Amino acid sequence: MEDKWSRWGLDLHLRPGAGRGLRAGLEHALRDAVRSGRLPPGTRLPSSRTLAHDLGISRGTVTQALDQLVAEGYLESKSRSGIRVAPRPAAPPTETTQPSPVTLPPVRGIDLRSGFPDLAAFPRREWLAATRHILQTAPNTALGYPDRTGTIELRQALAEYLGRVRGVITTPAHIVICAGYAHALRLVCQVLHHHIACAGMFAFEDPTEPDYPRLVEQMGHRARRIAVDRDGLIVEALTNETAVVVTPAHQYPLGVTLSSARRVELVSWARRADGFIVEDDYDGEFRYDRQPVGALQGMAPDRVIYVGTTSKTIAPGLRLAWLVLPSSLMIPLREATRWDESYVNVIDQLVLARLIQTGELDRHVRRCRTRYRRRRDLLGKAVTRQLPHGRLFGIAAGLHAVLRLPADADLEVPLLGYLAERGILVEGISSFYHRPEESPLALVIGYATPADHAYSSALSALINALRERMPGDNAAGCGRWES
Numbered sequence: 103m104e105d106k107w108s109r110w111g112l113d114l115h116l117r118p119g120a121g122r123g124l125r126a127g128l129e130h131a132l133r134d135a136v137r138s139g140r141l142p143p144g145t146r147l148p149s150s151r152t153l154a155h156d157l158g159i160s161r162g163t164v165t166q167a168l169d170q171l172v173a174e175g176y177l178e179s180k181s182r183s184g185i186r187v188a189p190r191p192a193a194p195p196t197e198t199t200q201p202s203p204v205t206l207p208p209v210r211g212i213d214l215r216s217g218f219p220d221l222a223a224f225p226r227r228e229w230l231a232a233t234r235h236i237l238q239t240a241p242n243t244a245l246g247y248p249d250r251t252g253t254i255e256l257r258q259a260l261a262e263y264l265g266r267v268r269g270v271i272t273t274p275a276h277i278v279i280c281a282g283y284a285h286a287l288r289l290v291c292q293v294l295h296h297h298i299a300c301a302g303m304f305a306f307e308d309p310t311e312p313d314y315p316r317l318v319e320q321m322g323h324r325a326r327r328i329a330v331d332r333d334g335l336i337v338e339a340l341t342n343e344t345a346v347v348v349t350p351a352h353q354y355p356l357g358v359t360l361s362s363a364r365r366v367e368l369v370s371w372a373r374r375a376d377g378f379i380v381e382d383d384y385d386g387e388f389r390y391d392r393q394p395v396g397a398l399q400g401m402a403p404d405r406v407i408y409v410g411t412t413s414k415t416i417a418p419g420l421r422l423a424w425l426v427l428p429s430s431l432m433i434p435l436r437e438a439t440r441w442d443e444s445y446v447n448v449i450d451q452l453v454l455a456r457l458i459q460t461g462e463l464d465r466h467v468r469r470c471r472t473r474y475r476r477r478r479d480l481l482g483k484a485v486t487r488q489l490p491h492g493r494l495f496g497i498a499a500g501l502h503a504v505l506r507l508p509a510d511a512d513l514e515v516p517l518l519g520y521l522a523e524r525g526i527l528v529e530g531i532s533s534f535y536h537r538p539e540e541s542p543l544a545l546v547i548g549y550a551t552p553a554d555h556a557y558s559s560a561l562s563a564l565i566n567a568l569r570e571r572m573p574g575d576n577a578a579g580c581g582r583w584e585s
């Protein structure tokens with residue numbers, strides 16, 4: 103919980119449940135932010151409506167907390183300019199030159215790491231309404247032990263949704279509900295172990311999220327990396343691996359898409375090598391310049407193991423994902439899950455099924471798409487205007503973009519340290535490469551993470567810090583997107 107609150111743009115370290123009510127917690131956090139200087143005098147606070155929305159608490163609670171701080175003199179309210187942080191009273195004369203024993207908390211809070219959606223956009227109202235509906239209507243038997251592959255209601259809803267939205271060809275019987283992508287990948291490792299009756303070799307894209315090859319190795323298989331170019335994975339580098347794990351819709355983290363020629367090549371490889379393609383469709387719903395390219399699974403349901411997740415469309419905290427398996431892996435799946443029970447609690451599964459059936463998930467994704475497209479455009483404009491030597495990389499999709507910078511990779515550590523000192527959390531790309539020392543200097547910018555009202559200031563802070571740091575980027579110029 104703390105993470106969510108502290109990610110809020112004005113950096114309130116709000117800890118609900120720490121022995122205070124929400125209102126008292128918000129008051130305490132605001133006082134603390136003003137006293138410590140994290141909210142300097144003159145800072146204009148977002149409207150109570152925006153704060154209430156982003157913090158997920160009622161507007162009345164926010165208004166009461168703000169009124170209290172106005173009364174205490176921390177904030178001032180002017181009818182036209184809203185609520186601002188009040189000027190600080192003159193400091194009392196110092197009696198000693200000894201350093202103060204009180205150290206201010208470090209500035210934290212501008213979170214531009216990739217991997218998160220905007221958590222303030224969680225469809226609370228819709229989730230609540232669907233939960234109420236499920237609790238009012240589900241028969242008692244629904245609360246018993248569910249099928250170990252997940253509830254039939256969710257698998258049915260997903261078969262329809264994935265077919266319609268991602269072009270996946272499947273039936274409810276081929277779907278397994280999992281507790282997130284990493285869990286699905288672990289299950290794939292077990293299933294393929296049963297299928298080939300020994301440990302296998304998994305190929306991963308290079309760059310990739312480094313935890314996944316590690317996880318596969320931990321599960322007893324071997325893992326290797328294969329380079330990615332502008333058309334995605336270089337398929338001709340595959341040999342006779344058991345499986346290749348790819349992100350065809352939006353390569354993670356580079357942001358390219360797997361070209362149509364490479365898709366055909368990849369499926370041919372799988373047929374020839376008797377291998378499987380694991381399609382990680384982590385952000386496939388978010389495409390901004392055209393209809394999303396359909397899932398690779400639709401080209402070869404017999405060779406592609408498809409994995410989707412709610413971690414980008416709704417929230418990673420749900421731990422709700424799904425695996426779509428080819429028919430040939432259903433018996434190994436039964437072996438792999440013989441001693442398991444369903445991984446995700448039934449009520450959450452039924453709620454998600456309801457959101458899909460009522461069209462609420464589609465509406466939510468549409469709203470998010472508009473929001474993220476706007477943020478991506480703002481990022482593009484900021485780079486074009488203010489970082490002439492920067493190059494944004496990646497198709498118009500997803501929740502992150504790669505910003506290439508004109509310097510050597512060995513500048514990455516000092517650059518990230520410099521940004522962190524300014525409270526800006528962002529990832530460098532090198533850790534995604536098998537050989538980090540050979541990677542370009544680039545940042546992976548997650549533009550979905552800050553709350554909506556805090557995004558512009560987060561972006562300005564990043565761009566300003568980069569302008570201070572990058573030589574030659576102090577004039578307007580022609581930074582641009584490449585894909």
Ligand SMILES: Cc1ncc(COP(=O)(O)O)c(C=O)c1O
Pocket residue numbers: 216217218281282283284285311349354382384411412413418422423
């Ligand atoms: C490449 C990639 N795949 C999948 C996921 C989703 O993981 P999970 O469903 O475990 O949250 C992520 C999350 O950041 C990711 O970066």
